[in-house]
Structures are given as structure tokens and as C-alpha cells.
Amino acid sequence: MTSFVAYLRVSTDRQGAFGLGIEAQREAVRRYIKTVGGHLLAEHVEVETGRSATRPILLQSIAQCRREKAVLLIARLDRLARSVTFVSSLIDSGVEFVAADNPAANKVMLQMLAVFAEYERDQIAARTKAALAAAKARGVVLGQNGKILAASRRAEAQTFAESLRGIIEEAIDSGNATLKDIAAHLNMKSYCTREGQQWTAQTAQKVIQRLGLRTAAMKQNQEATDAL
Template structure:
């Protein structure tokens, strides 16, 4: 029986995501691997997020899909998944099978060792970055000048995340969910999680509804789609 795969592709910056840098190479590597083993690629998930972040909603959605459809999580390189030993370990213990195309024959011990080196590299990068910022500050460079840009990017990411849940929310309403708690239960049952990786509650569901411009009975519709931050 052919194995079903769910692909997870990640780039670390908005610029890479906007221009497709790195994604196409990962996509081709994944497609070649699936073809070589005669498998089925059922879906592809693309995320723009740093490897050190523990709040990656697209990755959580990919993992949830693997659990629902008994699929294997497929990545081009191990560092595209996470440079964290604890993250890799928890993923293994959670029963989600995954394959790194750059080392498909690796066993659990080898994968954890690779994650150790990846985590070390991440820490070294962080140390060099802090040193460079300190040196810039000593030269009189004003740090944080791009705060407004970062805030705008955060709002855009929240809007994008909410939009990714539009169909699940509408599906929940169509099947009879009439309150925020009922919609939250439907989202959780389908394996969706908040941007922080937690289960949905009535409160977090309301934020999604605000951003989507939707409402349930007794819930006021906002004047704009900005809504509260997720």
C-alpha cells in the first residue's frame, strides 16, 4: 500500500517567503522523494517562521493532518522542522512519524543527534547576533527603528492565520455550531490549534471570528476587520 505524505516547507524570513527563495528547492526535493518511494503527497504546508520559534501554526496544522489521515510528515531537511532537541523528542513521543529527505534512513537516535547540532548552531547564531547588536548600539545606532514594520507584520500574520481557519469555522457553523464554545470544540476536534499551540476556547475563537468578520448569535460584529490581536 502506498504511503501518504504531508509535506511541510519552511523559510525563515518574510523576504524568502515573498520571493519563493528556498521553497522551490524544498518542494522539488520532497516531490523527488515521494516519487522514489511510490508514495502519495496529499497536501503541502508552507510557513514563514524562524526555526527557533515554538509557535508555528502551519506546522501544527500539518501535524494534526498527519494524525487524522495517518500520514507521514515529510520535510526536505531536518533543520526545516526545528533546531530544538526537545521539539524533535516531543514530536517522536507524540506518535507522529516523519522523514527528512536529506537523511531518510536516519533512526531516532541519529535524528536527535542531528537536532543537537542544529540547536548548537542556532545558539551560536544568537550569540553572534547579540554581539553585533551590542557593537552597533555602542556606535550610536538606534535599535528598534523598525518596530512599526514588525507590528504590521504581526498583524498581517494574525490575519493570515485567521483566514486559514475560515473554512473550518464556516464548516462548524454549517454543521450546527451556534456558540463560540461549540465552534471552538469543532476546531479542536479537527486538530486545529491557536498560534500559541493551545486548544481553542470561546475567547480565542471570538478573536478569530472578529478577524474574519463573522459572528454568532449575541456576538457583536466589529466595525472593522482589525479586531483584537490573536
């Protein structure tokens, strides 16, 4: 029996809060799994825009598929990404995935569908840019939501860090004393950074500090500093 990890995505905080779009995706996933006689191993929900390439929940879903040899299942391809490069990178990662709305699609078909989705995204962006330019010409002040956006990004970074708290605490408790050790442990467990990259000592340090954790080496350095 094939095991599936379902990835559901909505584009706005309001959709995430009120469940708009989630239930339809969940139902499509349920029907597909019933059709093929599979098993739903886990479900992950992410609130993010289709343009963003830094989706921590998607990266965690992919990591789980790698660890448990499961198939990543989405309701529709446009819920995954409106980016040819992104879909191509996922295909090249070796993780098997399927879209419930087009389960027979091969790699070439998936890339072509992504081309059309990316074109649609670019058209939306062009219309939005034109509307903003028109608003600015009318004297509307733009950019007032910068602080809100910055706060949202900080919250996303904290959410991503919290999703790694368990594995990082496990690494520290297992005797991984340095940041380099922690990074190696995360890479060995198939976890990726928010950008989908391999961990380094520097990226591990940022997440560890955000979580308020300290490795043995960091504690020793602090003790040495306090002794001065």
C-alpha cells in the same frame, strides 16, 4: 501506498517572495517520494524563522496528517525546527514524520540532530547579540523596526485566522451556537491554536472576531444589547 504532506519553510519574506530555497526543498521531497513510491497529498509553504515556535502552517500540516493518516515530509531537519523541545514535542504528538535528507533516522537520531541544530542557532544568536552591542556602542539607534515587526505579527495572526475560516464557518453552519461549541469542534477536527494548544472559548473568540464572524449566541447577545 503511503501518503505524504510536504512541509517547506523559508526564513524570510524575501525568500518566500522569490522562491529562494523552496525549489531545492521541493526537489528533495519529490526525489524521496519517487524513491519510496509514495503519493504527495498536499504541500504547505511557510515563511517563518527557525526560532519561532508559533508556526500556523506547520500546525495545519500536522492536523492534516492526523486527519488523513499521512506522513509529514520535510526536506531537511533544520527546516522543521532548531529546537530540541520542538522536535521532541512533535515526536510525542504521534504524527509520523520523515526528513528526506536522513530518512533512516530514528527518534533518538532526530533528537541528536536537533541538538546540533539548536547549538548552531544559539551561536548565531550570540554573534548577532554581540554585533548589536557593538553597533549600539558606536551610537547606532536600535529598535527602529518595532512598528514593522508589530505589523508583521498582526499579518501573521490574520493569515492564521483566514486559514481557519472554512472550518469555523462550517462549525457555525452546523449549529454550534456558542464559543465553547466552536472550540470543541476545532479540537475534534484536530486543529490547534497558533501556540499548538487545544482551543478554548477565549482563543476561539479572538479568531472569530478577527474574521468578522459571529456565532448564534453572539448574535443573540448583540440583539439583546441593541434592544436596551
